[in-house]
Amino acid sequence: MGSRTTFRVATIGGIPIRIHVTFLIVLPFLAFSFGQSFVGAARLAGIPPERLGGPPWAWGLALAVALFASVLVHELAHSLYAVRRGGKVRGITLLMIGGVSELAAPPRSEALMALAGPATSLALGGAFIGVARLFRGELPNVSFAVFYLGQLNLWLGAFNLLPAFPMDGGRVLRGALTRRMGPVRATRIAARFGRGFAVVFAMLGFLTANVLLLLVSFVVYAGAEGEARDVELRAALGDLRVGDVASPLTSELGAGDTLLAVADRMRRERRTAYPVVGEGRVVGIVTAHAVRRVPAERRGDVLAGEVAREATLAAASDRVVDALHVLGRPGAPELVVVVDGGRPVGTLSQLDVERAIELRELEPPPVAGAAPHDAPFTRRA
Structure with missing residues (x-):
């Protein structure tokens, strides 16, 4: 709290x-x-x-x-x-x-x-x-x-x-x-x-x-x-882990990238937040809200590192229910998901959790005597 x-x-x-x-x-x-x-x-x-x-x-x-x-x-x-x-x-x-x-x-x-x-x-x-x-x-x-x-x-x-x-x-x-x-x-x-x-x-x-x-x-x-x-x-x-439901990263964002490039990537990849990475570790996070606050004509001159805010981290092995308590706090609209060593592998938002719940409800009921199957979210980091 x-x-x-x-x-x-x-x-x-x-x-x-x-x-x-x-x-x-x-x-x-x-x-x-x-x-x-x-x-x-x-x-x-x-x-x-x-x-x-x-x-x-x-x-x-x-x-x-x-x-x-x-x-x-x-x-x-x-x-x-x-x-x-x-x-x-x-x-x-x-x-x-x-x-x-x-x-x-x-x-x-x-x-x-x-x-x-x-x-x-x-x-x-x-x-x-x-x-x-x-x-x-x-x-x-x-x-x-x-x-x-x-x-x-x-x-x-x-x-x-x-x-x-x-x-x-x-x-x-x-x-x-x-x-x-x-x-x-x-x-x-x-x-x-x-x-x-x-x-x-x-x-x-x-x-x-x-x-x-x-x-x-x-x-x-x-x-x-x-x-x-x-x-x-x-x-x-249930016991879903953060790595199971997080949106995976396809590329990394550097502190020297311009907000013009960041906005373009957000539109193409349909993301609203990117972790800023330096020397293999997370140094901050840039959100769509932070980009919108900079006038469009100035985004080519402003760097991601200048508007990045402190990132809140979650380990890929953490339980989603525990991460939700952090997501509910002001200033943490998205969590940066990391694996051993602090390497970022994805982001977690309320939308990711809601999607996980909806998909989980589509699972068939367990069959008596059958071996338990894996959760449908297999994007483990």
């Missing part, structure tokens, strides 16, 4: 921690909401509001930051469990509502990994509330802060245990159903639960004029839809 909309703030246990811009958008709103409920929260903690120092808005801001810190710990529990069980984690991103752990390779048991987050949140919540009661008489400020942090963690753990995809409870439900009906059908059922809960959240949000609940309903609904599509896409692509 690394892009212009996120920025890296830390690395914990080798896992990059990023913040999405939507986090900064919602932070003042959450601070205001917490500030408005300051008096009620103090009474819930058993502390008279007048004994607490500081203005409500400052407490609201502190509690909003504490909520996202709790979300970070929750996601770290998922990620660290995955790493300990042989999974690989690309990073954690804090979003407008909640967070997401980006897994390059999930562990064997998704259900146990899903439970790690809520279990951690609930354990922390109980511990914080217990500590808060010890200091309630002598240190009201500390007691209130710790008590509210415990409440946030209890709410976070319980909310995520709802059997609504893409929340953790929905992932546990999918894990239980997968054993009987396979990942695609299990995901569809868990996604239906997620959409159902999202509708309920939206109705409650409208009835109570709760904007935060409306935002949660939107995120849950979009997450359920997106996860269902992702699983169906993975099922359609």
Whole structure:
């Protein structure tokens, strides 16, 4: 999820921690909401509001930051469990509502990994509330802060245990159903639960004029839809490799080639991107968009190396489903496919993947007892 909309703030246990811009958008709103409920929260903690120092808005801001810190710990529990069980984690991103752990390779048991987050949140919540009661008489400020942090963690753990995809409870439900009906059908059922809960959240949000609940309903609904599509896409692509579906290169482009020549080759070979190669390795990529930005009368004087942008590489042996995560990022409309030593052999675009899915659907169903046949894409590098 690394892009212009996120920025890296830390690395914990080798896992990059990023913040999405939507986090900064919602932070003042959450601070205001917490500030408005300051008096009620103090009474819930058993502390008279007048004994607490500081203005409500400052407490609201502190509690909003504490909520996202709790979300970070929750996601770290998922990620660290995955790493300990042989999974690989690309990073954690804090979003407008909640967070997401980006897994390059999930562990064997998704259900146990899903439970790690809520279990951690609930354990922390109980511990914080217990500590808060010890200091309630002598240190009201500390007691209130710790008590509210415990409440946030209890709410976070319980909310995520709802059997609504893409929340953790929905992932546990999918894990239980997968054993009987396979990942695609299990995901569809868990996604239906997620959409159902999202509708309920939206109705409650409208009835109570709760904007935060409306935002949660939107995120849950979009997450359920997106996860269902992702699983169906993975099922359609199977174990196809990038080299199987990439558009092969017929020639190489040098940094000294003019854009006039590049445009001519693009028209003849019906390509929209070429890797720029120097001394046998990729030094950049030139896209049709970059060529169009240069006036036609100047293309004979501008060189490919002058407009080339940094290329994103993918090994021919990588799985297509993994490459799709990179293709979805801004600034990576096409990947340059390379083999050992970094020699470019092709490019991969969304169009290549869509074509692969369509052709894969034409394959005949497997015959019982027959030996498995090779995939129809044989352009292996």
